[in-house]
Amino acid sequence: YTFSVAQDMTEFDARITAFRSSLWGTLGGVALLLLAVQWGILRWGLLPLKHAANELGAIEEGMQTRMKGRYPPELQTLTSNINGLLSHQREHLERYRRTLGDLAHSLKTPLAILQSAAENRDGKTDLPNVVLEQVERMNQLTGYQLRRAATSGWTVLSAPIAVQGVVEKVLAGLHKVYADKAVKTLTELQPGLEFSGDEGDLVEIVGNLTDNAFKWCRGQVHVLACSKAGPRNGEMDLFIHVEDDGPGIPSEMVRYVMQRGRRADSDIAGHGIGLSIVRDIVQLYGGTLEIGESELGGAAVHVWLPAGPKG
Template identity: 50%
Template structure:
């Protein structure tokens, strides 16, 4: 059974039918016991009437009057019967209604006050409900006689009453089951409507009729739909980034290629040709590096686990300590263990690595890396700060350094694309901000604010 709706309908139907079935059996058993107790109470009342009417004759024999309080005892085959037996089991008296039949054998009740109630059959096979009661009758002050009074009622009335109740009970229960199953089906259909809507919208996305899932889903489905939209958005962003990177790369390579072609066509001197070739190859190399790093950015990852920032920063600083070992730089990491990043580890390495490497090139001796969460208008951000104790960056020069190929000092090694790559990652991929300012150590402080929300929201 692959249908969720089918599973729910079958499970709910089985539970409903089982519940109503057990309810019906319980009610049937309760009514039967109640009706049986009512019969026993009626027979008990009739038995007390017989005890009240019984008396001893002149020979100390138990007798009952011909006209009994209950007229059915005097009517043959009336459905109500009675007799009296002595302790040896001899029949002392029987009601006229027993004409032509006899009550079935009943185990003798020997102790006065004992009562027995049981379903039995008369001598002609008529089903009966029989109540027997034993009394000790005083003959004189020193003599007592044991008598057993038996009263019976035709069981047909009891069976008819139980059958009538069962017919009404199970009829209503079946009708209730049909109504409840129909209502249950409507409720399930209404409850599962959002799932059918998700399936229909996903199919529309597959056919290209829509690009994202709509909003307004129940709270239980919102994490699913939000993460699916995040995955779709991430996929579209990656594809768009690749397309833009290829277009930009092709456009950027046109100029150096045109320069090389023009130099070759003009028949320049070998020295001039080598210089032009070296310049344009370096230019193309920077362009390719920049576009490849830009296209490789993964961005926020939907359904991603939080990535601890401190271990990533420590890995970068340890690597830089080895690269710049001859300068004996001091690296300080001020990142709490609970600080996390929702995104690709490669992007975080690219941002921290470029900022820290840039600080190593300009610092005197000390570099500080910080990372902490911040709330920006109800949306969580990760703030990354890297500062050094170098000469710093003038405010008017800061915007220029964020452009590809720009360097504050040409004598310092590098391609001039590090801050540009970081800027693209921060602003285009994580929709944040990159700022260059003055730090507490006296040098430059570069601050990257990366916007994110847990689980790709």
């Protein structure tokens, strides 16, 4: 026997079609909802960047000097570095302005002496010697102020400097300059020691201290560079020690150079200019400079430089 069952599929197909329509509508609605949520999340997530861009625009227009907004942790490093760069730029500009003012003030006295000598025609003034003396004086002042203006200080995003390489390079040059003195140098340089500031500033410190030592020594110079607890807070600082067996530094010169904010306008050729430059750089880094007597019989200069900027 054969049994056949038949049923009209129209209603079934209609239900399938309705289900598909409903499914596509639901999926479309969910997709639109997800897109709206994603758009909202992106807008909310990028809002700090937009705020940062607005603040940078305000800085460019001179309406503010730094980024003041509160930013999520992911952007705080970026905004801190930007503020550091802005502060560093302002400090440099202010230093240049002060240096120009100091230079203009320093040159008044030599120029007044030259003018007085030129106007004095009684024959008693040795004009050539006066001119040579004052020109040398102005050269010293100009060199000092230019090197003072070039001091960088702490710089964000700067690579650490290998201290040993800088010291060895400076000493190699000085041995050539003072070859006739046959200076014996004892160097104690801690391997791997680094300085997190500007290389030019470190060269100025080491160069001026060792140049004074080579210039005034009788034949021996001792240079030490290591990590050592500083005298101010006990933290490990970069310690530079330079001593020689020369006549030493006069106590009046030490007192003069160590006065904070004192310019080297009246210093004569010798220790004064170089030590004044070192003093200014060390003060800029928040370090410590000490001048004393050496066990070799001459001068001993101690410099502590912090490992990095505070705060």
